[in-house]
Amino acid sequence: MAGQTVEQAAATLTAPARVRPRRRRSSTWVGWTFILPNFLGFATLTLVPVIASLALSFLDWDSYSSPRWVGLANFERMIHNETFWTALRNTAYYAVGHVPLTLVAALGFAVLLNRKLRAVRFFRTALFFPYITSLVAVAVVWNMLLSPDLGPVNQFLRAIGIDNPPGWTTSTAWAMPAVIMASVWRDLGYYMILYLAGLQTIPAELYEAAQVDGASGWQRFWHITVPSLRPTTFFVLIMLTISSFKVFDLVQVMTEGGPGRATLVLSQVIFREGITQGRFGYSSAISMVLFVIVLTVTLIQFRLQRRSER
Amino acid sequence: MKRQLVTAFIGAAALSLLTACGGGGTADQAAGGPQTIKVALWNYATTPEFKALIDGFQSANPDIKVEPVDILADDYPQKVTTMLAGGDTTDVLTMKNVIDYSRFATRGQLVPLTDEAKKLDPAQYSGLDAYDLEGKYFALPYRQDFWVLYYNKTLLKQAGVPESKLQNLTWSDYATLAKSLTKGDGASKVYGAYQHTWRSVVEATAAAQTGGNLLGGDYGFFKDQYQLTLDLQKDGVLMPWATAKSQKVTYNTMFSTGKAALMPMGTWYAATLLGDVKAGKTKVEWGVAPLPQKAAGKVTTFGSPTAFAVNKNSKHTDAAKKFVEYAASEAGATAVAKVGVTPSLQSQKILDTYFGLPGVPQDDVAKKAFKPDEVVLEMPVSDKSADIDQILTEEHELIMTGQKSLDAGLNEMSKRVKNEVG
Numbered sequence: 216m217a218g219q220t221v222e223q224a225a226a227t228l229t230a231p232a233r234v235r236p237r238r239r240r241s242s243t244w245v246g247w248t249f250i251l252p253n254f255l256g257f258a259t260l261t262l263v264p265v266i267a268s269l270a271l272s273f274l275d276w277d278s279y280s281s282p283r284w285v286g287l288a289n290f291e292r293m294i295h296n297e298t299f300w301t302a303l304r305n306t307a308y309y310a311v312g313h314v315p316l317t318l319v320a321a322l323g324f325a326v327l328l329n330r331k332l333r334a335v336r337f338f339r340t341a342l343f344f345p346y347i348t349s350l351v352a353v354a355v356v357w358n359m360l361l362s363p364d365l366g367p368v369n370q371f372l373r374a375i376g377i378d379n380p381p382g383w384t385t386s387t388a389w390a391m392p393a394v395i396m397a398s399v400w401r402d403l404g405y406y407m408i409l410y411l412a413g414l415q416t417i418p419a420e421l422y423e424a425a426q427v428d429g430a431s432g433w434q435r436f437w438h439i440t441v442p443s444l445r446p447t448t449f450f451v452l453i454m455l456t457i458s459s460f461k462v463f464d465l466v467q468v469m470t471e472g473g474p475g476r477a478t479l480v481l482s483q484v485i486f487r488e489g490i491t492q493g494r495f496g497y498s499s500a501i502s503m504v505l506f507v508i509v510l511t512v513t514l515i516q517f518r519l520q521r522r523s524e525r
Numbered sequence: 526m527k528r529q530l531v532t533a534f535i536g537a538a539a540l541s542l543l544t545a546c547g548g549g550g551t552a553d554q555a556a557g558g559p560q561t562i563k564v565a566l567w568n569y570a571t572t573p574e575f576k577a578l579i580d581g582f583q584s585a586n587p588d589i590k591v592e593p594v595d596i597l598a599d600d601y602p603q604k605v606t607t608m609l610a611g612g613d614t615t616d617v618l619t620m621k622n623v624i625d626y627s628r629f630a631t632r633g634q635l636v637p638l639t640d641e642a643k644k645l646d647p648a649q650y651s652g653l654d655a656y657d658l659e660g661k662y663f664a665l666p667y668r669q670d671f672w673v674l675y676y677n678k679t680l681l682k683q684a685g686v687p688e689s690k691l692q693n694l695t696w697s698d699y700a701t702l703a704k705s706l707t708k709g710d711g712a713s714k715v716y717g718a719y720q721h722t723w724r725s726v727v728e729a730t731a732a733a734q735t736g737g738n739l740l741g742g743d744y745g746f747f748k749d750q751y752q753l754t755l756d757l758q759k760d761g762v763l764m765p766w767a768t769a770k771s772q773k774v775t776y777n778t779m780f781s782t783g784k785a786a787l788m789p790m791g792t793w794y795a796a797t798l799l800g801d802v803k804a805g806k807t808k809v810e811w812g813v814a815p816l817p818q819k820a821a822g823k824v825t826t827f828g829s830p831t832a833f834a835v836n837k838n839s840k841h842t843d844a845a846k847k848f849v850e851y852a853a854s855e856a857g858a859t860a861v862a863k864v865g866v867t868p869s870l871q872s873q874k875i876l877d878t879y880f881g882l883p884g885v886p887q888d889d890v891a892k893k894a895f896k897p898d899e900v901v902l903e904m905p906v907s908d909k910s911a912d913i914d915q916i917l918t919e920e921h922e923l924i925m926t927g928q929k930s931l932d933a934g935l936n937e938m939s940k941r942v943k944n945e946v947g
Contacts, residue, residue, distance in 0.1 A: 277632060278610035297945065358771050365768065385767035385926045473770075474922040475929075490603050492911055493628065 265506075271499035278495055289500035299501065301476045302484045305391065306505075309466075309480060310459035312395040313402075317455055318448070320403045325410030326440065339411070343404035350401070354468035357397040358384060384470050387477040394478055398465050402458075406451050413447030414440070449520050453513055460509045481505050561590040562616040562844050564833075565605055567598040573796060573864040574668065581860040582851045589844045609634050612838060616845035620664045620832040623655050624914070627906045629834070635663040636835035636842055641850055650853075650869050652830025655902050664834035666869035667852035668861060670791045671828030672730070673894040674699075674817060675798075678810040680706060680715065680786040691814035692890050696753055699787065699817040703762045706786040717762040719785030720754060721776045722769050724921035725827070725903055726789060727754050733827040733901035734819045740905050740913055742942040744935050749819075751924060751931050758925075766925035781807035789816055791828065792895070796865035799884045812886045813894040824897040829904075830869055867895070912946045 272289055276282035293299045328339050345353060360368050361383035372380035381389040417440065425435050441448075463482040466472060472479035481501060489498030566575045579591045594615050596604045602625050605618060609629065618635070620626040629635050642662035647653050652669040656662050676691060684706050694702070703717030720726045727750050732739045737746030757763045764774065764785075777794070779785045781801060801807045816826040833849040835842060851857050855875070858868035862879040876895070880887055904910050917938060924934035 278606075280632060297941075355773070358773070362771055363767050364765065382767060382926065384771050387923070387928045473919065474926050475919045487915070490606065493606060493632075 268499040268502055271496050272503045274496045276495045277493040282496070285496065289497045290504075292497060293500055293504070298476065298479070298484060299481075302479045302481045305476075305478060306460060306462070306480045306482075308391055309395060309398075309462055309478075310456065312392070313398055313459045313462070314452070314455045316395065316399045317402050317406060318451060320399055321406035321451065322410050322444070322448075324403065325407045325414055326436065328407070329411060329414045339407075342407055345401045346404040348401075350464050351468050353397065353401050354465060357393070357400075358469060361393050385474055387474055390470050390474060390477045394466055394469055397469060398462070401465070402455075406455065409447055409451055410444065413444045417443040445523075449516070453516055456512055456516065457509055460505060460512070559588050559590060560841050560844050561592055562839075562841050562848060563592045563594050563614075564617040564619070564848065565594045565596060565608070565615045566619045567596050567601045567621070569593050569595040571797075571800075572598075573800065574861050574866045577860040577864045578667070578852050578857055581856060582848055585851065585856065586844075586847060589847065591848065605629075609836070609838075613836070614838045614840055615836055616839040616841050617848050618834050618836055620834050622829055622831075622904075623902065623906050624904060624910045626656065626664055626832065626834070627658065627908075628911075630658055630661075630663040631908070634837050636837055636839070636846070638662050638665055638835065638846070638849065641665060641846065645853065649872055651871050651900060652828070652869050655830050655906065656832060658906075664832035665849050665853040666830040666832040667857055668831040668866055669828060669869045669871070669900070670793045670831070670867060671897060671900045672789055672791050672816050672826045674814040675780060675788045675790055675794065676812050676814060677780070677783055677786050678812050680783065684786075688812060688814075688888070688890055691812075692893060693821045694814065694817040695821050696750070696817045696819060700753055700757055700762075703757060703787055704760060707760075707762045715783065716764050716779070716785045718757065718787040718789075719776060719779040720757075720763055720789060722766060722774075722925075724918050727751055728917060728921065729827045729901075729903045730789070730816070733899075734825050738905070739917070740907055740909060742939055742946075744917075744938045744942075747935060747938075748931065751935075755924075755931065767927075770922070770926075777801075780811075781809050783809055792867045795867075795885070799865040799882065802884055812888070813891045815890075815894045815897060823899070824893070825899045825901065826897045827901045827903050829902065832869075909946050913942055916941045916945065 271282075273284060273286060274282040275285045275288070324342055328335055328342070332338070360366050363369060363380075363382045363385055366383075368383070369380040383393040384390050421439050421443070422435055425439060430438070461482055462480055463486065466478050466480055466483060470478045472483050482505070485498050485502045485505070488494045488501065564575075564579070566572070569575055575593060579593065583589070583591055601619075601621050605625070606628075608615065609618075618629070620629075639660070639662045642653065642656065642665060645653060645665070650666060652666045656664050656666065674691065674694070676688075678688065681688060686702065686705070690702075699718070705717070707715065707717035709715050728739065728747055731737060731747045731750035735746045735749075737744075754763065758765055764779070768774070776788060776790060777797060780788045780790075780794075781798065795813065798807070798809075798811055802809075815824045818824060833852050835845040835849060839845050852861075853869065855870060855872070858870035858872075858875050859878055861868040862875050863882065865879070865882055865885065867879065868875055879885060879895070880892070885891070904914060920929070920934050920938040920941070923929040923937075924931055929937065
């Protein structure tokens with residue numbers, strides 16, 4: 216355990232002769248007090264609400280009247296609700312689009328910007344910038360770019376001979392791709408930084424040796440870079456998956472789940488049912504389902520990772 | 526020694542964290558002495574009626590101080606719901622719409638005001654009956670908005686259309702007129718009319734003027750109004766709905782920059798226009814006409830009242846009730862009318878105050894617009910209203926963006942309301 220070794224090290228420093236058990240107990244206690252403020256924050260703001268939400272999913276509660284035990288009724292209602300299934304499909308659609316595209320784009324730009332280029336810092340900053348920009352601003356700008364009749368994107372498409380460019384956020388078929396596009400653009404900078412950090416850890420000798428053996432650029436990328444980045448990729452994949460399933464803000468500002476229900480995602484349904492309609496029990500039931508989905512997908516990824524490590 | 530100090534310090538930090546969460550204002554004494562009541566409201570700086578009411582009330586009741594709790598208009602219903610869920614003690618709550626009102630009232634969050642409401646004359650108070658929940662009242666209206674047709678005098682004059690023509694418009698007259706007023710292209714285009722993206726523009730109009738029921742689950746009565754709107758959109762008379770929605774175009778921009786000649790909108794917009802003209806933000810010369818009708822004759826429009834209610838958790842119930850009663854009184858109505866907002870109490874005296882304001886259109890067309898024969902509630906109050914509103918909004922988007930044909934959209938609306946809300 217890391218805690219123990221630190222403790223031992225501390226003990227050797229202060230009392231090299233022998234460690235008295237009482238002393239050790241009190242230093243454990245000090246250790247706990249160090250994480251206590253953080254843990255208290257986590258417990259009151261995350262852990263307790265999560266447990267309460269689990270309990271709420273079996274109750275009928277509007278936050279005013281006293282809660283009523285309804286057993287599995289909330290889950291039953293969910294299974295028979297078309298909006299829930301639409302939102303679930305849309306969430307999966309978003310994740311399936313957002314995760315691989317962001318990953319590939321982040322890795323691509325990281326490899327590109329890991330070289331000694333002119334103004335490399337400028338490009339790195341430029342790509343990271345969207346990530347720290349206000350999300351509302353991002354959504355508004357993308358909505359302008361993608362405006363069906365006057366937007367620059369469609370003007371460009373018309374200029375190159377596409378007579379009927381997509382309606383983007385106003386079309387049921389194109390609204391989700393538009394949202395995915397905007398979200399990839401926004402997120403890739405952050406994951407690119409993670410990849411850049413990963414790339415710095417690969418020893419240059421590996422590439423030199425491969426070059427001596429006559430490996431092509433692509434071969435070097437495929438056989439050295441990709442395997443060496445496996446831990447980073449694993450981390451990026453987990454973070455991306457979790458954030459994709461939880462997507463809320465970008466959709467809320469760009470399309471509000473529309474047109475119709477074309478971009479409605481689970482977290483929006485949770486918000487609507489809970490905060491807007493005051494059905495906290497039902498809303499908690501949906502958030503439990505979302506929790507289980509994210510947990511399952513993450514566990515599968517962990518298992519796959521462990522298997523590939525063997 | 527050092528270690529103990531550290532421990533004590535961390536303990537103190539953790540404790541202060543905990544107590545910070547549990548903090549909150551302490552209520553001042555309810556009995557005697559000067560009191561402070563808090564009023565939950567929205568966009569205090571740009572909604573002049575609130576300041577007018579608070580100032581008027583404070584000068585009539587110098588022993589009560591009013592503190593506004595300013596909330597962003599768009600977040601208002603959700604914010605108040607969350608506040609109430611957390612046991613907030615804000616004394617007076619503004620009821621932004623009747624759906625929220627019925628929700629708060631049926632959950633027992635509001636102090637009953639039945640006795641106070643019974644003192645008001647329903648013939649004079651437009652919108653009072655919207656707060657009747659099986660004979661009980663939990664809020665008193667102070668303001669009543671309804672829909673009228675705003676028009677740009679300059680654009681009408683340029684096209685040679687006399688304003689008196691707007692006194693008795695039918696929807697087909699409106700369409701013909703809007704077509705004739707459309708001109709230009711690209712960025713300099715002037716639309717004959719602007720209809721905002723809200724579903725009410727089409728749906729509540731149809732419901733009010735055909736007697737259709739918005740909660741009924743059978744929406745065939747929307748058809749004519751949708752057809753008219755879709756045709757105008759196709760002819761380029763209206764800005765495409767999809768553009769307006771995705772660009773988050775505001776109706777104020779469209780009208781006050783002269784990009785639209787006609788615009789159906791609520792009476793609240795008059796206050797904005799009066800303020801903006803006074804502040805030099807717009808130069809548009811505007812007039813108001815009655816909302817166009819299915820057939821010429823009686824003027825039927827739709828609208829919603831706004832009211833104040835007293836929070837059940839309030840520690841100053843009596844002072845809060847006084848404020849609510851003041852807002853509904855003649856003095857309150859006069860204060861509201863003076864800033865260009867239409868009060869719920871619509872006696873001749875109050876109307877005279879309103880039309881006496883500099884900048885308010887004085888002509889017969891405007892006078893007729895401000896005295897509609899019938900104002901139907903925008904959305905009937907029921908525990909299903911919010912769910913149905915959601916479905917109607919989603920299908921409205923699909924019809925207006927052309928993602929679904931009109932018939933398919935209307936069928937889907939009826940089907941979904943029957944299946945999902947039941």
